[in-house]
Amino acid sequence: MAVKLFGIMMINVQSIELSIVNLRTLKQVERVRSDVALGEDIYDQHTINYDSVEQAASALTGFVQIMNDYGVAGHRLWGSWSLSTANNADYVQDQLLVRTGLKINWLSSSQETYLRSAAVAVHFPRFKQMIQEPTYLLGINSGSVGISHYDQDNFIFSRSLRLGPVRIAEVLEDLQSSVPNYVEVLDDYISSQIADFGRFLPARREAPSNVVMLGVAPFSNLFRQQQSQAGVEELSKADFQALYDDVIDASDQYLMDKYAVDEADVRLIVPELLLINELLRLTNAQKIWLGNVTALDGLIIQEAVKLGYKKYNFNDQIVTAAKNIADRYNVEPKHRDLVTKFSLHLFDQLKPLHQLGKRERLLLQVAAIVHDVGSYIDPHQHYMHSDYILRATELTGLTDAEKKTIAMISRYHSAQTPSKDLKHFEHMQVEQRVLVSKLSAILRIADALDDGRKQKISKISVSIKNPKVIITCFAHDDLFLENWVFSQKAEFFKEVFGLTPVIKLRGVR
Numbered sequence: 001m002a003v004k005l006f007g008i009m010m011i012n013v014q015s016i017e018l019s020i021v022n023l024r025t026l027k028q029v030e031r032v033r034s035d036v037a038l039g040e041d042i043y044d045q046h047t048i049n050y051d052s053v054e055q056a057a058s059a060l061t062g063f064v065q066i067m068n069d070y071g072v073a074g075h076r077l078w079g080s081w082s083l084s085t086a087n088n089a090d091y092v093q094d095q096l097l098v099r100t101g102l103k104i105n106w107l108s109s110s111q112e113t114y115l116r117s118a119a120v121a122v123h124f125p126r127f128k129q130m131i132q133e134p135t136y137l138l139g140i141n142s143g144s145v146g147i148s149h150y151d152q153d154n155f156i157f158s159r160s161l162r163l164g165p166v167r168i169a170e171v172l173e174d175l176q177s178s179v180p181n182y183v184e185v186l187d188d189y190i191s192s193q194i195a196d197f198g199r200f201l202p203a204r205r206e207a208p209s210n211v212v213m214l215g216v217a218p219f220s221n222l223f224r225q226q227q228s229q230a231g232v233e234e235l236s237k238a239d240f241q242a243l244y245d246d247v248i249d250a251s252d253q254y255l256m257d258k259y260a261v262d263e264a265d266v267r268l269i270v271p272e273l274l275l276i277n278e279l280l281r282l283t284n285a286q287k288i289w290l291g292n293v294t295a296l297d298g299l300i301i302q303e304a305v306k307l308g309y310k311k312y313n314f315n316d317q318i319v320t321a322a323k324n325i326a327d328r329y330n331v332e333p334k335h336r337d338l339v340t341k342f343s344l345h346l347f348d349q350l351k352p353l354h355q356l357g358k359r360e361r362l363l364l365q366v367a368a369i370v371h372d373v374g375s376y377i378d379p380h381q382h383y384m385h386s387d388y389i390l391r392a393t394e395l396t397g398l399t400d401a402e403k404k405t406i407a408m409i410s411r412y413h414s415a416q417t418p419s420k421d422l423k424h425f426e427h428m429q430v431e432q433r434v435l436v437s438k439l440s441a442i443l444r445i446a447d448a449l450d451d452g453r454k455q456k457i458s459k460i461s462v463s464i465k466n467p468k469v470i471i472t473c474f475a476h477d478d479l480f481l482e483n484w485v486f487s488q489k490a491e492f493f494k495e496v497f498g499l500t501p502v503i504k505l506r507g508v509r
Helices: 049-070 091-099 108-122 165-169 181-196 218-228 239-247 252-259 263-283 294-308 313-328 333-349 358-370 380-393 400-411 431-449 480-497
Strands: 005-010 014-023 027-034 074-079 104-106 135-140 146-152 155-163 209-214 234-236 285-292 458-464 468-475 501-507
Touching: 005 049, 005 294, 014 049, 014 239, 014 294, 049 400, 074 294, 091 104, 108 135, 108 146, 108 155, 108 209, 108 294, 108 313, 146 252, 146 263, 155 181, 155 313, 165 181, 209 263, 209 333, 218 263, 234 239, 234 263, 234 294, 239 263, 239 285, 252 263, 263 285, 263 313, 313 333, 313 358, 333 358, 333 431, 333 458, 358 400, 358 431, 380 480, 431 480, 468 480, 480 501
Parallel strands: 005 074, 074 104, 135 209, 209 285, 468 501
Antiparallel strands: 005 014, 014 027, 135 146, 146 155, 234 285, 458 468
16 A cells, blocks of 8 residues: 655745655655745734745745655645734735645644644653653744743643744844944843743742753754764753853854854844743753754644544643633632533534534533633623633634634623624634534533532433433432523524433432
């Protein structure tokens, strides 16, 4: 049987890459990079340079030819989050589609962080051993930093920060010639941006940590030029400090002569070094590793997981991150966990009705975990507060469209329904409207079963008997309140699925 290959392309601010891979083995057979700076002025001008679109189209056309030569069975094109924030991103997306037939799928910042974490988990040999202790993954892009934290063999949290060497260099470029202490100003700027971010790190950040740095090409090259052997991946805190002291006040010519820094990268060295120094201080790093995996490697793994690659369950990170958000907004954990349990059970038993898959099940799970975050602001109409909190909150591993879907599900889990709230609903595409309605209807039923927040029902069983869906509740107390709320919320379920849900009580001995 011929090996089926898949092509994954990624457009970044400074380059476009192609990987051709056997997804069943994760063996990469070809990797190509084109140095097209599509977003060269994006952080200063907030637009993608139209002159570079033609270069990007040419590079992508070449990639398509390479994939054809290999007989690639399928492919996808992704674009970085930084590019997606450009004012003209939609126009560039359409131009590239017209010229190449390839449509860009934009990544969110949280997706990029999540994808890099997945790539490290698969490709970094010491990862499982390392995360027994406090460990941080620092993914430094041209315009952002993604931080993922692990400890005691568990994923703890991830966040991203709009701060990267290219962004810093572009934003503060005018200052370089107008202030005598440019390095001090840069350092103050970076420190000010990171200060509030540090408050969200866990309490154990005072403990010495391991740090894996990703995407720091100029810095990595500096370090490797300093070593007696090429390819060294590990630094101590003292190693970094020695390099920092030698480089921070060095002239451009010194950097090019001693460290073979490319002239185009010289302006990025100081911002990158200052940023790394601040992040290492923030995380109390003692041991540092330089990783060479990227979001593109994570995208390869993501496609492989769709085919059944089960070595790692990366959905656990998404669920953990959702629980962290719920904890941040003081969501009551017993109600949250029971509603999540009932939601997933209903989803699994009602599959003949909804015809949805594993990804939609995960979206329901996340929505069930975070649906009550709006109560932190005001219990009255808390579902509306949940909506805008979740739209503005980073949800690890999810696309922006998925984040909006979860916000809408949370909006409609309570008193409101889409049919009574058309101004917030009618702008969505039909497929997304149907998805939100189906998952909202299921979550409303699950939430009603613990409306009194007393966990009277220990478990449920579900059977479909047209024209009814019978939900047998195993309870240790009366369900007068739950029945009353259930009968109200069941109307929307009937509207969506065409069957009437009813409660059947069974006592627990």
